[in-house]
Amino acid sequence: MSVAALLGAISAVGADGRRGGFSRHGFDSADMELRAWFTEEAARRGLAVETDRNGALWAWWGEPGDDAVVTGSHLDSVPGGGAYDGPLGVAAALVAVDLLRERGFTPNRPLAVTVFPEEEGGRFGLACLGSRLMTGAVGTAAALRLSDPDGVTLADALASAGLDPAHVGRDERALSRIGVFVELHVEQGRGLVDLDAPVGVAHSILAHGRWRLRFTGEGNHAGATLMADRRDPMVPAAGLVLAARRAATAIAGSRATVGRIVPVPGGTNVIPSTVDLWLDARAGDDLRTRAVVAEIEAAARELAADEGCAVTVTEESYGDAVVFDAALREELSGVLGGVPDLPTGAGHDAGILAAHVPTAMLFVRNPTGVSHAPEEFASDADCEAGARALADVLAHLAR
Numbered sequence: 001m002s003v004a005a006l007l008g009a010i011s012a013v014g015a016d017g018r019r020g021g022f023s024r025h026g027f028d029s030a031d032m033e034l035r036a037w038f039t040e041e042a043a044r045r046g047l048a049v050e051t052d053r054n055g056a057l058w059a060w061w062g063e064p065g066d067d068a069v070v071t072g073s074h075l076d077s078v079p080g081g082g083a084y085d086g087p088l089g090v091a092a093a094l095v096a097v098d099l100l101r102e103r104g105f106t107p108n109r110p111l112a113v114t115v116f117p118e119e120e121g122g123r124f125g126l127a128c129l130g131s132r133l134m135t136g137a138v139g140t141a142a143a144l145r146l147s148d149p150d151g152v153t154l155a156d157a158l159a160s161a162g163l164d165p166a167h168v169g170r171d172e173r174a175l176s177r178i179g180v181f182v183e184l185h186v187e188q189g190r191g192l193v194d195l196d197a198p199v200g201v202a203h204s205i206l207a208h209g210r211w212r213l214r215f216t217g218e219g220n221h222a223g224a225t226l227m228a229d230r231r232d233p234m235v236p237a238a239g240l241v242l243a244a245r246r247a248a249t250a251i252a253g254s255r256a257t258v259g260r261i262v263p264v265p266g267g268t269n270v271i272p273s274t275v276d277l278w279l280d281a282r283a284g285d286d287l288r289t290r291a292v293v294a295e296i297e298a299a300a301r302e303l304a305a306d307e308g309c310a311v312t313v314t315e316e317s318y319g320d321a322v323v324f325d326a327a328l329r330e331e332l333s334g335v336l337g338g339v340p341d342l343p344t345g346a347g348h349d350a351g352i353l354a355a356h357v358p359t360a361m362l363f364v365r366n367p368t369g370v371s372h373a374p375e376e377f378a379s380d381a382d383c384e385a386g387a388r389a390l391a392d393v394l395a396h397l398a399r
């Protein structure tokens with residue numbers, strides 16, 4: 001079965017008629033359908049599927065065991081996301097198993113295909129939730145308290161999915177099983193297009209994090225309140241969007257994005273009482289990321305004061321820059337005939353795992369360069385090239 005056929009089989013699951021693309025979030029109905037699809041595809045290949053303490057799926061080729069070669073990605077999406085971010089790595093892993101069998105290959109180490117839950121943080125707000133839980137990068141109690149926009153906590157969602165919230169947390173057993181982790185992913189940029197290469201190896205990931213800024217003013221009537229009498233938190237929030245643009249433009253290689261603003265109560269004829277705004281900031285290293293955020297925070301305080309409003313800033317997540325294991329990078333590039341290695345601005349479970357186990361990533365060319373949007377794309381031929389590359393890498397690692 002081809003990668004395209006596998007992705008085609010799930011092309012209706014979580015399709016978002018309003019935003020376009022897909023909305024598939026950790027343990028929601030679309031995600032549960034995808035998890036069932038994965039379990040079925042694994043079973044069709046004779047792979048035994050386990051669910052670990054944190055809700056990650058593991059499909060084992062042969063006996064589960066330590067020091068395994070593990071590959072996989074995620075099946076959830078951002079709201080209105082593309083078809084490839086996540087599912088490409090899972091489908092390519094299943095096809096790679098098929099290819100290895102066709103080649104008559106038998107692994108000399110345990111080999112598993114994994115699916116990490118809630119990688120995008122699209123439901124509970126914390127990206128790479130599954131890998132953060134597995135590695136202890138987020139505390140159990142704090143994670144279980146995370147809630148979705150409807151007020152459903154992670155603990156509730158796990159219980160609804162048949163998982164026991166009491167077992168959530170750092171998983172030494174799962175970690176000790178990963179001898180090496182390789183995640184294949186659609187490229188989220190145009191690096192491979194410019195290099196005219198279908199497949200590459202990841203070099204590094206930017207330092208990145210999410211911050212919530214809450215501006216508090218005075219809710220009031222849009223008609224009866226004179227302009228001079230207002231303490232409107234939407235005004236500093238609006239200024240903050242521009243301040244973020246200025247701050248990131250001033251520091252080389254950094255990015256700052258405000259992709260989500262929630263005014264309360266959110267009425268057309270109502271001055272909001274509070275405005276929550278989420279900042280995503282990234283840069284090549286910790287120092288520059290912190291500098292961008294410090295600049296934006298200072299602007300937030302000044303903008304709030306000018307309007308007679310208050311502001312609080314809460315760091316919701318942070319990850320330092322990741323440079324993938326140099327020896328492994330070089331080795332895999334060599335196995336693939338000297339494919340290029342390139343940096344990315346996007347976070348991944350592989351980036352979280354890299355602090356604990358030897359980790360690498362393969363990227364597949366994305367001709368649009370667009371990701372986290374319906375226009376994200378990879379040609380069928382490049383998807384197959386990715387699966388073949390992954391098969392070559394797995395065969396090398398499990399030889």
Ligand SMILES: [Zn+2]
Nearest residue numbers: 085086119185
């Ligand atoms: Zn992804």
